[in-house]
Amino acid sequence: MAEFLKVGVLENRVKKMGKKIKMRMKSRMENKKRKVESAKSNKEESFLTGIQGFDSLVDGGFPTGMATLVEGGPGSGKTVFCLNLAINACKKGKKVLYMSFEEPEFRLRSHMKNFGWDSEQYEKNGKLMIRRFNALDIARSVEALLSEAKKELLIDVQPVLIPKDFEPDIVLVDSLSSIASAFSGEESRFRIYMEQLFRYLESHKITSFLIRETANPTHLGGIFVEPGEAVSFLSDGIISIYSVFYETGRRGRALEIIKLRGTDIKRMVMEANIVKGKGFVVYNTPLKGKYKLT
Numbered sequence: 001m002a003e004f005l006k007v008g009v010l011e012n013r014v015k016k017m018g019k020k021i022k023m024r025m026k027s028r029m030e031n032k033k034r035k036v037e038s039a040k041s042n043k044e045e046s047f048l049t050g051i052q053g054f055d056s057l058v059d060g061g062f063p064t065g066m067a068t069l070v071e072g073g074p075g076s077g078k079t080v081f082c083l084n085l086a087i088n089a090c091k092k093g094k095k096v097l098y099m100s101f102e103e104p105e106f107r108l109r110s111h112m113k114n115f116g117w118d119s120e121q122y123e124k125n126g127k128l129m130i131r132r133f134n135a136l137d138i139a140r141s142v143e144a145l146l147s148e149a150k151k152e153l154l155i156d157v158q159p160v161l162i163p164k165d166f167e168p169d170i171v172l173v174d175s176l177s178s179i180a181s182a183f184s185g186e187e188s189r190f191r192i193y194m195e196q197l198f199r200y201l202e203s204h205k206i207t208s209f210l211i212r213e214t215a216n217p218t219h220l221g222g223i224f225v226e227p228g229e230a231v232s233f234l235s236d237g238i239i240s241i242y243s244v245f246y247e248t249g250r251r252g253r254a255l256e257i258i259k260l261r262g263t264d265i266k267r268m269v270m271e272a273n274i275v276k277g278k279g280f281v282v283y284n285t286p287l288k289g290k291y292k293l294t
């Protein structure tokens, strides 16, 4: 009888353990499912540039609402990089605003055409807006708004910058340096304006890429303070495009991601180029040989 009882108790225990194991497995499966779903939804919320060879440097892409500086010297390829990114975003159904403070709209359209990118199609269907702005007009409007706002120093950047009736997912600014020069002598105003702009982009969940011209990449030890320097600390990410000068006399291009808050990045200077009929290309090869970055 005692034996029989023991067997019964054991059977019950096994049954209970089985139940527990099943429940644990079920909860583990549910947790896993939840994690995958959350990762999926995070992925959906992040933005991949579609630039050849670039996205593998950024784990999971740019989270929505991030502001990234695209910096580099003259002719390094900042505009081509951003135009390439703009057309790729349009292809994915995103609404894109390209704000130029330098080249006129027709020239940017022509650059895109040269690479075989049909910007007109997206401009017609309202997915793309390429607009040239006058930085001096902006500086004047900011001044007027600031004198109205007086102590608060809070201005509404929308009427000064983002066109009405267009709600973009992605904004490209070409370039912050041009805006900064229009504020020359009024650096504190530029700073206030930038703070408002970055806040606006973030609160409207707009992912932005802002070009900044650098005579010398700042992190390479340059001591010269450039126009627009104030924005470095406001940005979530920095992409540097370099012009490479090899000892052999050859010139090349390279790209590096300096920072991207909350994201794992490949920290390496990668070979890059601007390829006819293709656009901006990042190669899966770190820079080799003797060279200087400019």
Ligand SMILES: Nc1ncnc2c1ncn2[C@@H]1O[C@H](COP(=O)(O)OP(=O)(O)OP(=O)(O)O)[C@@H](O)[C@H]1O
Pocket: 072, 073, 074, 075, 076, 077, 078, 079, 080, 081, 111, 114, 115, 213, 274, 275, 276, 277
């Ligand atoms: N269709 C094309 N095919 C190949 N290379 C091109 C093409 N269009 C432009 N390039 C190259 O890209 C370079 C300029 O790139 P981009 O205009 O993006 O530079 P940038 O960094 O914006 O310069 P800036 O500071 O003067 O605005 C040119 O000097 C040219 O060598």
Ligand SMILES: [Mg+2]
Pocket: 078, 079, 080, 102, 174
């Ligand atoms: Mg340019």
